[in-house]
Amino acid sequence: MKEYQVSGELMKGFIGNIAYEVVLPVDMDQITVEVSFEKRIMEEITQEDREACIKAYRKNVGTNPEENEIIRMINGEKTEINVSVFHNEAYLGCAHRDEMTKKIVISPEKASKGFRTWKFHGGVLKVVLHVYQVLNQNTPYQVVIKREEKL
Structure with a gap:
């Protein structure tokens, strides 16, 4: 399993989208995207x-x-961050769940709630964070993308 990880901090009052793109190999079984953040309630x-x-x-x-x-x-x-996933510009779904950690699994056989099953065949995976409200200064967030390649 290969892993891509990025993290950052959001300033109080930030509203906007943050996109991360990762190039995928041709032979893939499954993608797991995990987005988490802290400081949900106003401190x-x-x-x-x-x-x-x-x-x-x-x-x-x-x-x-x-x-x-x-x-x-x-x-x-509350601080609110939702997540959309695209593959080669095809929309795969969006997580609107009221959670501080959103874990998304997508494969040809299964997909997390709010997402569709999908066969990955190389190209570009795009993960978009939809940041609707940040209540605290220096609010940390993290994005982890894991890919399982075919054996």
């Missing part, structure tokens, strides 16, 4: 966070929130 509530919450509440509800509503809203937030 420190700043005055700026409180003000953003109050502003959003006023805009959507039309009144000022009470303190317990501010706390409820802030505690309901």
